[in-house]
Amino acid sequence: MDPVEQMYHENILDHYKHPHNFGKMDNASVHHHEYNPLCGDRIEMFIRVEDGRIADVRFAGKGCAISQASASMLTDAAKGKALAEAEQLTKDSILEMLGITLTPIRLKCALLSLDTLKNSIHIYRAYVAKQGDATSDHAHTGERNG
Numbered sequence: 001m002d003p004v005e006q007m008y009h010e011n012i013l014d015h016y017k018h019p020h021n022f023g024k025m026d027n028a029s030v031h032h033h034e035y036n037p038l039c040g041d042r043i044e045m046f047i048r049v050e051d052g053r054i055a056d057v058r059f060a061g062k063g064c065a066i067s068q069a070s071a072s073m074l075t076d077a078a079k080g081k082a083l084a085e086a087e088q089l090t091k092d093s094i095l096e097m098l099g100i101t102l103t104p105i106r107l108k109c110a111l112l113s114l115d116t117l118k119n120s121i122h123i124y125r126a127y128v129a130k131q132g133d134a135t136s137d138h139a140h141t142g143e144r145n146g
């Protein structure tokens with residue numbers, strides 16, 4: 001493994017062992033969970049929206065190093081962003097953060113957190129549109145098959 005690849009691997013392991021933004025949130029505007037049907041691993045995400053921005057985001061779950069590290073990195077990236085900006089995060093954003101090449105199966109692991117984030121925002125928007133009030137809502141859903 002070359003030194004750059006080694007560095008990315010160590011970074012992934014560090015996020016896995018010491019995940020950022022890990023835990024639940026009492027005052028989330030939306031929370032939602034997804035799972036990877038190939039292995040059953042899960043990610044639950046909690047997002048607090050204020051003035052159209054992600055004021056705070058946390059995640060909980062269990063899974064492999066790639067799924068948990070990508071959730072840690074993605075929540076770092078999403079925090080403080082406007083919802084529309086967070087929606088621009090893509091598969092390539094995740095791959096860039098991870099910095100390693102992934103097999104299709106591992107890609108599914110990496111994208112679990114992105115699917116959870118995107119679907120959480122989607123659910124939040126749908127909930128707010130229905131309520132006609134963007135500030136005092138809590139949208140909560142059941143799980144969707146990732």
Ligand code: FES
Nearest residue numbers: 039041064067109
């Ligand atoms: Fe389950 Fe990676 S092996 S998400």
